[in-house]
Amino acid sequence: APSAPGTPGAAFRAVPGLGHCEVPLERSAVTSGRGCRTRSVFASLPQVERGVSKILGGDPKGDHFLYTNGKCVILRNIDNPAIADIYTEHAHQVVVAKYAPSGFYIASGDISGKLRIWDTTQKEHLLKYEYQPFAGKIKDIAWTEDSKRIAVVGEGREKFGAVFLWDTGSSVGEITGHNKVINSVDIKQTRPYRLATGSDDNCAAFFEGPPFKFKFTIGDHSRFVNCVRFSPDGNRFATASADGQIFIYDGKTGEKVCALGESKAHDGGIYAISWSPDSTHLLSASGDKTSKIWDVNVNSVVSTFPMGSNVLDQQLGCLWQKDHLLSISLSGYINYLDKNNPSKPLRVIKGHSKSIQCLTVHRNGGKSYIYSGSHDGHINYWDSETGENDSFSGKGHTNQVSRMTVNESEQLVSCSMDDTVRYTNLTLRDYSGQGVVKLDVQPKCVAVGPGGYTVVVCIGQIVLLKDQKKCFSIDNPGYEPEVVAVHPGGDTVAVGGTDGNVRVYSILASTLKDEGKLLEAKGPVTDVAYSHDGAFLAVCDASKVVTVFSVADGYSENNVFYGHHAKIVRLAWSPDNEHFASGGMDMMVYVWTLSDPETKVKIQDAHRLHHVSSLAWLDEHTLVTTSHDASVKEWTITY
Numbered sequence: 001a002p003s004a005p006g007t008p009g010a011a012f013r014a015v016p017g018l019g020h021c022e023v024p025l026e027r028s029a030v031t032s033g034r035g036c037r038t039r040s041v042f043a044s045l046p047q048v049e050r051g052v053s054k055i056l057g058g059d060p061k062g063d064h065f066l067y068t069n070g071k072c073v074i075l076r077n078i079d080n081p082a083i084a085d086i087y088t089e090h091a092h093q094v095v096v097a098k099y100a101p102s103g104f105y106i107a108s109g110d111i112s113g114k115l116r117i118w119d120t121t122q123k124e125h126l127l128k129y130e131y132q133p134f135a136g137k138i139k140d141i142a143w144t145e146d147s148k149r150i151a152v153v154g155e156g157r158e159k160f161g162a163v164f165l166w167d168t169g170s171s172v173g174e175i176t177g178h179n180k181v182i183n184s185v186d187i188k189q190t191r192p193y194r195l196a197t198g199s200d201d202n203c204a205a206f207f208e209g210p211p212f213k214f215k216f217t218i219g220d221h222s223r224f225v226n227c228v229r230f231s232p233d234g235n236r237f238a239t240a241s242a243d244g245q246i247f248i249y250d251g252k253t254g255e256k257v258c259a260l261g262e263s264k265a266h267d268g269g270i271y272a273i274s275w276s277p278d279s280t281h282l283l284s285a286s287g288d289k290t291s292k293i294w295d296v297n298v299n300s301v302v303s304t305f306p307m308g309s310n311v312l313d314q315q316l317g318c319l320w321q322k323d324h325l326l327s328i329s330l331s332g333y334i335n336y337l338d339k340n341n342p343s344k345p346l347r348v349i350k351g352h353s354k355s356i357q358c359l360t361v362h363r364n365g366g367k368s369y370i371y372s373g374s375h376d377g378h379i380n381y382w383d384s385e386t387g388e389n390d391s392f393s394g395k396g397h398t399n400q401v402s403r404m405t406v407n408e409s410e411q412l413v414s415c416s417m418d419d420t421v422r423y424t425n426l427t428l429r430d431y432s433g434q435g436v437v438k439l440d441v442q443p444k445c446v447a448v449g450p451g452g453y454t455v456v457v458c459i460g461q462i463v464l465l466k467d468q469k470k471c472f473s474i475d476n477p478g479y480e481p482e483v484v485a486v487h488p489g490g491d492t493v494a495v496g497g498t499d500g501n502v503r504v505y506s507i508l509a510s511t512l513k514d515e516g517k518l519l520e521a522k523g524p525v526t527d528v529a530y531s532h533d534g535a536f537l538a539v540c541d542a543s544k545v546v547t548v549f550s551v552a553d554g555y556s557e558n559n560v561f562y563g564h565h566a567k568i569v570r571l572a573w574s575p576d577n578e579h580f581a582s583g584g585m586d587m588m589v590y591v592w593t594l595s596d597p598e599t600k601v602k603i604q605d606a607h608r609l610h611h612v613s614s615l616a617w618l619d620e621h622t623l624v625t626t627s628h629d630a631s632v633k634e635w636t637i638t639y
Contacts, residue, residue, distance in 0.1 A: 034601050036591070036635045039622060042387045043076060043084035044069045044630030045332035045353040046317070047093075051287075053183070053226045053271035054317035054328050055140060057106075059099045059120075062277075062322035066106070068094040069353060071609055072629055073108050075120075078324050081334070081349050082387035086631060087125050088608040089116065095154075096140055100147040100166075101189070107150055107166075109138025115152055117166060131169050133162035139182065145189040149210065151175065153182035153197055161185065161197065163212050173212025177205040184227045188251055190234035196254075198225030204239045206254035215254065220247050227272050231279035236296065238282055242269035246284060248296060260284075260294050261301065274320040283325055283337075285315035291327045291337060303342045307335065350389055352380060355628035358414075359614045362406040364426055368618050371412055372626055373401025379414065381429065382632060384618050392424060394431035407448040411435070415443035421456055423468055437468055447493070449486035453507060455493050457481045462495060462505075464512050471510040479503075483527050487551070488534040496525030502539055504555065519555055521547055527571045529580070536594065538580055540568035546582055548594065561597045563590050570612060576620045579639070583612030589625060591637050601637055 047069040048054050057066045058078075066075045071090045077083040087097075090110045097108035099120070105128060109115045113136050117129045134156030142151045149172050153161040160182040161175030173195075175182070180200040188194040195207040204218040204225050223242035230237040234251045238260075244267060246260040259265075260282070268288030275282055281302065282294045291305040307313040307329060317328035325337040332353035335345040354376040361370050361384070368384040377397035382389040399417035407413050411423040419442050423435035441458040448454050454465040462481050464472040479497040486493050493505040493512065502519040505512040523543025530537050530551075536558060537549045546561040546568065566585035573580045574591075583589045589603040589612055606612055607627035615625045623635045 034599070034639055036601050036603050036623075036637045039634040039636045040082065040387060041084045041086065041634075042082065042351065042382055042389065042632040043074045043086060044072070045334065045349070045351045046074075046328055047353055048316050048328065048330055048332050050311075050314070050330055051269075052316065055096045055098075055272070056274075056317050056319035056326060056328060057096075057098045058319050058321040060101050060103045062324075065319055065321060065326065066097050066099070067317075067328070068097055068108070069630060070094075070628075071110075072631075073097045073106070075106075078321055078326075084631075086629070087118065088629070089118070089125070089127065090114065095138055098141045098143065100143050101145050102147040105147070105166075107141050107143070109141055109152060109154070111137045113138060113154070113156065115141070115150070117150075129167065129169070131164070133164070134159050140184045142185045142187045142195070144187050144193060144210075149187075151185045151187055151195055151212075153185040155181040160199070163195065163209075172210045173207065174214070175205075175207070175212070177214040177217055178203065183225060184229075186228050186230050186237065188230045188234045188237070189232060192252065194230070194234075194237075194251060194254070196228040196230065196237050196239070198228040198239055198241075200224045202241075204228055206249075218247075218249070218254070218256075220256065220259075221245060223269065226270060229273050229275060231275045231296075232277060233279040235279065238273050238275070238296075240265075240270035240273045240284060244268060244270060244286070244288075246270060246273065246282070246294070258299050260296070260299060262299075265294070266290065266292065268314070271315065272317045274318045276320050277322065281320075283318050283320045283327075285318040285327050287314045287316075289313040289315065291315050291318060291325075291335075293325070293339070303339055305335075305337050305342045305345075307345075350380065350391060352378060352630040354378070355610075355613070355630055356626040356632070357400055357613050358403050359616055359624060359626045359632065360404050360406055360412070361616045361618050361624060362410075362412075362426060364410070369426075370616070370618075370624055370632060371404060371406075372614075372632055373397075373404055373414055373416075374630065375400040377401060377416060377418070379404070379412070379424075384622075384624070384634065390429075392429050392431055396424075396431040397422065402443065403445045405446060405448050407452075407454070408450055409452075413446055413448050413454055415446040415456055417442055419443070421446060421454065421465065435468060437465060437470065439463060444481075445483045447484045447486045449488075449493075449507070450490040453486065453490065455484050455486055455495075455512075457484045457495060462512065464507070464510065466510055472512055474512060477503075482525055485528040485530050485537070487530050488532060494519075494528050494530070494537055494539075496521070496528045496539060498524045500524055500541065502528060502537070502549075517555060519547075519549055521545070522560075526567060526569055529571045529573055531573045531577045531580070532575055533577045535577065536573075538571050538573065540571050540582055542567040544568060544584065546571065546580075546592065559594070559597055561590075561592050561600075563600060563602075564588060570615050572615045572617055572623075574617050574620055574623075579620075579637075581615050581617070581623055583615050583625065585611045587611050589615065589623070589635075591623065593639070601639070603635060606633065606635075607631065 221241035266286035523541035
């Protein structure tokens with residue numbers, strides 16, 4: 001039987017968008033066969049922007065919720081969010097996704113106006129229908145309770161909405177009555193059907209149908225109407241606006257019932273509302289950095305959830321699903337609200353919402369952790385078993401984290417486009433004022449060796465640091481250095497350049513001495529890595545080739561590995577020193593066998609639509625990859 005996404009089966013099978021292997025899964029699970037399978041997917045957070053509401057969708061059974069980030073739709077298990085599935089078939093940024101009430105299909109809409117309706121029961125998420133209701137961003141979607149009709153609204157050129165049959169695309173009414181972008185739409189889930197919309201023209205509109213016809217405009221709000229939602233029983237609908245007010249109306253006639261909280265419901269704009277399953281209460285999320293639960297029948301606040309004082313604590317979205325109350329902060333964090341203790345969420349799901357540039361792994365206290373750095377300067381650490389993660393505390397990098405590694409003192413050494421190298425204690429995991437080295441030029445790559453040495457490759461410069469202080473630099477190396485690796489023995493440094501060569505330096509009394517050794521790659525060097533036993537140096541280049549040099553034989557060429565169809569960007573050696581992985585711009589990851597270039601495991605579309613930006617090994621059979629899709633994936637590799 002097919003398992004729905006989010007059931008434990010689905011998260012650990014190869015799923016399009018989760019990447020897949022060339023080797024059949026049945027064989028790859030057997031030790032004799034080569035192959036790979038997805039071990040876990042640590043999904044990205046929702047993509048949010050200030051002043052824009054973020055829609056969380058829930059499945060009718062109440063087991064999963066979904067949201068969007070970039071071109072991806074992310075489905076997560078609500079009880080165990082570490083179980084995730086990622087749908088990646090949109091060509092443009094996706095804005096909203098909603099389950100059909102049947103639970104069998106999801107409709108998702110993107111900024112180009114494309115609406116895709118796809119299957120949730122099969123792991124392939126086959127496309128059922130695709131429509132273009134209007135040209136422009138789709139902002140909200142609603143289904144009728146029989147899963148047969150869909151309403152879509154947003155910012156079209158000449159029209160702001162459409163309502164049609166899901167299987168033929170034939171129109172079942174007109175969405176008129178607004179003269180600006182429509183932000184929100186909902187359909188009453190009981191007959192007789194009603195439809196409501198909310199727009200930037202400060203009005204809501206009420207429709208009867210099908211076919212849906214405009215009945216009247218509701219002008220009670222004084223600012224943009226951000227969200228309209230019918231109660232599950234269809235007796236009421238609510239509208240929420242940037243003016244801080246929530247109005248309740250009769251679901252069948254559209255007559256006003258009351259304003260929640262008399263004058264104002266919140267001190268800031270309200271971005272989202274969600275009804276309780278029994279239709280008696282309403283959850284609201286606001287820019288005043290609070291969420292509230294309202295008892296609609298007696299018009300009173302039951303609970304107020306203060307989410308913090310930082311601008312990133314503004315609440316942009318919410319979802320009431322079974323007993324779970326979820327809200328989304330401007331930080332992208334997903335909060336599980338606690339009715340019994342409003343001052344502290346039950347749990348907060350963290351992660352990255354921006355693209356991840358680099359990662360490294362490290363064992364700490366018997367556990368393996370994954371450290372990931374993103375292009376907005378955030379560094380997160382992940383428990384590789386559970387996916388539990390958090391960010392470092394304190395003020396860290398202010399720009400893209402380009403590379404990181406762990407030194408012998410158990411410090412995370414990271415270099416960033418903010419022109420600094422940071423040393424962060426992995427036990428404390430907080431940035432301190434100490435451990436920051438300011439560089440004259442922007443660093444691109446960093447490597448560490450024993451004895452407190454760090455080598456940083458900057459634009460047109462190579463810098464040697466000892467014990468977090470600059471002790472030597474090569475200012476005009478005569479070529480553009482790109483990447484660096486330090487031999488595990490600690491006395492040799494390999495620097496790869498855009499000129500297609502690798503130069504070998506030795507560390508002598510806190511200086512770098514060019515050994516005059518020139519190793520030729522097949523094109524501009526994109527990464528260099530020594531095997532853990534120091535026997536081999538692997539070099540990958542923009543000409544799609546990995547070259548391995550034998551260190552003991554005076555860096556003679558050991559073997560050449562062909563297979564990528566585009567520039568290779570990253571390399572990582574397995575702890576067994578017999579295999580290494582490479583990721584390229586062709587969206588491929590290959591795991592190579594040192595002794596036999598023909599024997600390789602191919603991970604196709606590891607992060608579909610995005611090339612792998614970094615990879616690392618947790619152990620001899622577990623590879624971790626990350627990408628600009630802001631997710632982290634673990635793969636089980638078998639030889």
